[in-house]
Amino acid sequence: MDCTEAKTLLLARRRASLDADARAQVDAHLAECAACRHEDAADAQLSMLLEKRLPRPDAPASLKRALEERWIVPARPRKMGRIARTSAAMAVGAALAIAGLYAWHARAPDDALVAEAVNDHLRVLYSDHPLEVESGGIHRVKPWFEGRLDFAPVVEFAGDDDFPLLGGAIAYFIDRKAATFVFKRRLHQITLFVFRADGLHWPVAAPVTVGAAEGSIVTLRGFHVISWRQGDLGYALVSDANEGDLRTLATKIAGP
Numbered sequence: 715m716d717c718t719e720a721k722t723l724l725l726a727r728r729r730a731s732l733d734a735d736a737r738a739q740v741d742a743h744l745a746e747c748a749a750c751r752h753e754d755a756a757d758a759q760l761s762m763l764l765e766k767r768l769p770r771p772d773a774p775a776s777l778k779r780a781l782e783e784r785w786i787v788p789a790r791p792r793k794m795g796r797i798a799r800t801s802a803a804m805a806v807g808a809a810l811a812i813a814g815l816y817a818w819h820a821r822a823p824d825d826a827l828v829a830e831a832v833n834d835h836l837r838v839l840y841s842d843h844p845l846e847v848e849s850g851g852i853h854r855v856k857p858w859f860e861g862r863l864d865f866a867p868v869v870e871f872a873g874d875d876d877f878p879l880l881g882g883a884i885a886y887f888i889d890r891k892a893a894t895f896v897f898k899r900r901l902h903q904i905t906l907f908v909f910r911a912d913g914l915h916w917p918v919a920a921p922v923t924v925g926a927a928e929g930s931i932v933t934l935r936g937f938h939v940i941s942w943r944q945g946d947l948g949y950a951l952v953s954d955a956n957e958g959d960l961r962t963l964a965t966k967i968a969g970p
């Protein structure tokens with residue numbers, strides 16, 4: 715098992731949703747690989763922060779901006795030393811603490827997909843290594859997923875001047891792997907998750923037309939989540955960019 719595969723499974727391992735065989739392989743990799751152990755520890759801390767201490771929905775824009783800028787620096791991990799990355803992570807932790815504690819309420823099943831999308835978006839924003847493949851265009855990002863997923867993520871949109879594609883990564887979405895694409899709109903990061911749609915509870919509130927598909931748009935803690943299904947695949951698009959911009963991007967991704 716290589717580092718990329720191991721990192722993909724760290725979250726599933728902590729959620730105890732790996733089968734015994736996969737778990738043993740990840741454990742064996744962690745026993746040998748200090749870099750992945752560090753990643754696992756940092757990500758565990760991040761998960762705790764995301765689940766227990768989130769900025770209030772009305773956190774000032776300046777704070778959100780500060781958090782996003784924290785993320786933009788670690789986006790080039792090869793140029794950052796460990797100390798810089800650690801201090802960035804600490805700064806995020808401090809900023810989250812300053813933002814105030816957010817009480818995490820039990821949610822209806824319909825909201826689980828939306829909550830997961832927001833958490834996973836934050837996980838991308840605050841990660842040490844948010845992008846496994848940096849964009850040289852969609853033609854470099856899409857082939858990277860081959861062999862790493864058991865489905866082909868269908869995304870018609872290649873990025874443009876309004877919504878440049880920054881890159882991609884594998885994420886773990888609820889109980890399954892997802893292709894993650896990161897776009898940008900001015901200073902806002904936008905994360906797209908593409909995953910197998912079967913067996914999930916889809917939001918039914920706030921229906922919205924997404925190109926040829928019907929979806930839903932929900933706002934949670936200041937982040938908009940547009941989710942929709944196309945064929946066997948599910949899509950969740952998340953950002954604090956304005957709703958109109960997010961709808962525009964969703965339509966580009968879904969196709970007319």
Ligand SMILES: [Zn+2]
Binds near residue numbers: 716743747
């Ligand atoms: Zn490793």
